[in-house]
Every structure is written in C-alpha cells, then in structure tokens.
Amino acid sequence: MKAAAFSVFGGPEVMRLMEVPDPHAGPGQVRVRVKAAGVQHYDCAIRGGWTPSYGVKVELPQIPGNEFAGIIDEIGDGVTGFELGSEVLGFALLNCYAEYVVVGADQIVEKPAGMTWEEAGGLTGNGQGAYMALEAIGVGPGDTVLINGAAGSLGSIAVQLAKAWGAETVIGTGSERNHDFIRSLGAIPVTYEEGLAERLRKLAPEGIDCTFDTAGGEGLDAAVALVPDKMRVCTFFAYDRIEELGLRIVRGDRSAARLAKLVELHAEGKLHLHIRQTFTLEQAGDAHRAIESRHGRGKIVLRVD
Structure with a gap:
C-alpha cells in the first residue's frame, strides 16, 4: 500500500510517499480503507523526534497520523457490530497516513451519511481533545x-x-x-x-x-x-x-463512546468541522508546513483516495 512516512526525524521535508506492506486485521480488529486522515501537531512532533511516554513505539520508517475515516474491508475474529463496507471514523496513535489502517473495533464508530469524509477524517483528535478539556473545567x-x-x-x-x-x-x-x-x-x-x-x-x-x-x-x-x-x-x-x-493537568484516553457523542452533535447540527485545506498523501510534508505555521482557521486533512 501507499503511505506517507518518514525514515529520519526532522522537518516537514522528511515526509515521503512510500510503498509499505499491507496490514491485516487480527482478532478483535478491523482493517479500514482510508478515505481521509486528519493532520495534527501531535503528528508533527512525532516526525520531529518526540516520543510520547505512553502507548507508542516509534519505528523507522514510521507512518504518522492518529485519526481517520474510511470503509471497512477486512474484519478479524470476534468483531461484532460492523460489516464489510461499513463507513466509519476512528482513531489510532500512529499509522493513519496510509491507504489502509488496522485498529481495534473499539476505536471506531459509524460515519453518518451527512458527514463528509474530510469532516469524519479530522474530527476524532481535536473533537475528543476539546471535549475532555471542557469537561475537565x-x-x-x-x-x-x-x-x-x-x-x-x-x-x-x-x-x-x-x-x-x-x-x-x-x-x-x-x-x-x-x-x-x-x-x-x-x-x-x-x-x-x-x-x-x-x-x-x-x-x-x-x-x-x-x-x-x-x-x-x-x-x-x-x-x-x-x-x-x-x-x-x-x-x-x-x-x-x-x-x-498552578493550573490543572488534563489527560485522558480517546474513546468510541465520546466520539459517538461528537457524531451525535454533528447529526443534530450543533457541531461542524471547518476544513481549512486538503492535501494528498504525497503532499503530507506540505500539510505539516501548513499546520506548523499556526495560521488559518479550521482543520487540515489528507485525502487518501
């Protein structure tokens, strides 16, 4: 499969379009054919050499990306509630800038028909972050x-x-x-x-x-x-x-339950994701430059198909 990845740590210029082995769903997992993947500062930090202290092992070459939307095309043993062809959005810690991503079935929710692929691909990270922050305060x-x-x-x-x-x-x-x-x-x-x-x-x-x-x-x-x-x-x-x-530290794990609440708010017309700009996988470095400029409004998204 094609993926946007880096083989050395550095600036946006280290991002490359690569051919990497296709992943496959194991027990409790699904494989999603990615249609859109959101771009976050988290991804840029990983690319620059930062390794989070929890849950992540960075191995070069590394595919960044921690939010996505797409279509399930492979289902592992023990997965219920989803079918081949289900349109979903979800989250991972890495590996979303790719044609396929494999995640646990507890990391996805159904994508509503009224939500665009760009919105779905870019909702999870910032949506759950904002939700956790406002809930905490x-x-x-x-x-x-x-x-x-x-x-x-x-x-x-x-x-x-x-x-x-x-x-x-x-x-x-x-x-x-x-x-x-x-x-x-x-x-x-x-x-x-x-x-x-x-x-x-x-x-x-x-x-x-x-x-x-x-x-x-x-x-x-x-x-x-x-x-x-x-x-x-x-x-x-x-x-x-x-x-x-003297401020509080706010941390938390993303969850499908919280993501489902955000999706519900979108369906009710109370939440809209403004898309600032879209890039292709090949343009992932440009997408990183754009988000690191800290200018503009709304979300930057990679279109994968």
Missing part, C-alpha cells in the same frame, strides 16, 4: 467561557461544544481576519494584542468562569488573571507553564 449552563485561539481546529470545536453545553457567553480570541468566522461559531471575537485582559473585563463585566487555552501568550495570561478558580483554566498549548501558573 466544568463548562455548563450559564457559564461565561473564554476560548483562546478560537479559530483553529481545536478552538473552533471547543466554541461549538461550549455553546451546545449551555454556556451563556463564549468569547473567542483570534486574529482580526478570523473574527467573522469566530462570530459564525457563536462566539464574541476579540484580538490577542496587548491589553486583552482589560478588553475582556469590558466584554464580561460579571467575570469569566472558565477558559480553554489553545494558543498561549496574552490569552493565557489574561485567563489566569481573570478566572477566579485556576482549576477551571486548561491549556493544551503552554504545557511548560502549567506548574508555574
């Missing part, structure tokens, strides 16, 4: 919520989840060119620039209850200054500042 009815970096793939999902969970006011930081997009998600846009904390006080005179940070910088500093309970501030960006700022 207790977003709920009546809250005023700040999402720092609201136009990105992670932040834009977080805005929509906060609204779906009953937040009264959602404020989203972003570059001025992204303000219309942030408004379309249901949030009040505000720029990152100096003096952010004072502008936030004017926008939310009764205070900000909780914050999810995806961009660091001025937005995170403002959140720490304005949110009374630091356990209701979560960052998925400035990990090196968590201890210094």
Whole structure:
C-alpha cells in the first residue's frame, strides 16, 4: 500500500510517499480503507523526534497520523457490530497516513451519511481533545467561557461544544481576519494584542468562569488573571507553564463512546468541522508546513483516495 512516512526525524521535508506492506486485521480488529486522515501537531512532533511516554513505539520508517475515516474491508475474529463496507471514523496513535489502517473495533464508530469524509477524517483528535478539556473545567449552563485561539481546529470545536453545553457567553480570541468566522461559531471575537485582559473585563463585566487555552501568550495570561478558580483554566498549548501558573493537568484516553457523542452533535447540527485545506498523501510534508505555521482557521486533512 501507499503511505506517507518518514525514515529520519526532522522537518516537514522528511515526509515521503512510500510503498509499505499491507496490514491485516487480527482478532478483535478491523482493517479500514482510508478515505481521509486528519493532520495534527501531535503528528508533527512525532516526525520531529518526540516520543510520547505512553502507548507508542516509534519505528523507522514510521507512518504518522492518529485519526481517520474510511470503509471497512477486512474484519478479524470476534468483531461484532460492523460489516464489510461499513463507513466509519476512528482513531489510532500512529499509522493513519496510509491507504489502509488496522485498529481495534473499539476505536471506531459509524460515519453518518451527512458527514463528509474530510469532516469524519479530522474530527476524532481535536473533537475528543476539546471535549475532555471542557469537561475537565466544568463548562455548563450559564457559564461565561473564554476560548483562546478560537479559530483553529481545536478552538473552533471547543466554541461549538461550549455553546451546545449551555454556556451563556463564549468569547473567542483570534486574529482580526478570523473574527467573522469566530462570530459564525457563536462566539464574541476579540484580538490577542496587548491589553486583552482589560478588553475582556469590558466584554464580561460579571467575570469569566472558565477558559480553554489553545494558543498561549496574552490569552493565557489574561485567563489566569481573570478566572477566579485556576482549576477551571486548561491549556493544551503552554504545557511548560502549567506548574508555574498552578493550573490543572488534563489527560485522558480517546474513546468510541465520546466520539459517538461528537457524531451525535454533528447529526443534530450543533457541531461542524471547518476544513481549512486538503492535501494528498504525497503532499503530507506540505500539510505539516501548513499546520506548523499556526495560521488559518479550521482543520487540515489528507485525502487518501
């Protein structure tokens, strides 16, 4: 099969289109013919030489990618609830930038007909990340919520989840060119620039209850200054500042049950994944350059077929 992989650690230029052996489903597993695979900063970190401390063994040449959507074409012994030809979306820790991926049957859910392949391929990672973060900081009815970096793939999902969970006011930081997009998600846009904390006080005179940070910088500093309970501030960006700022560490494993809830919200019209740009497998290096620029709005996805 064809796959986008790297044989040495380095920048986006090390990504290559390769021919690798076809994987096959074992007991409890399915093989999926991939139609789309999401691109995340996690993938870029792996490519750059970072190895997570849990559940991952990087072996060169390595295929990155941790979210996908496609069609089941092989089913291992003991799998129930899915059939050959089932359209699914799911997650893995590696190996999704490929024509085929093998995962456990507990790592996939059915793809609804109304969800595009690009949306399905890019939902799992950022969707579950945003869900875990907002759940950890207790977003709920009546809250005023700040999402720092609201136009990105992670932040834009977080805005929509906060609204779906009953937040009264959602404020989203972003570059001025992204303000219309942030408004379309249901949030009040505000720029990152100096003096952010004072502008936030004017926008939310009764205070900000909780914050999810995806961009660091001025937005995170403002959140720490304005949110009374630091356990209701979560960052998925400035990990090196968590201890210094006294914030909670949010970790968790992805699950099919949580993914199914996200799919349900999409079916209800409460969650939409904005696709910023699509690339082919051969263009995986370009996709990594695009996401590492940290500019733009929404999700970057590889189309595999």
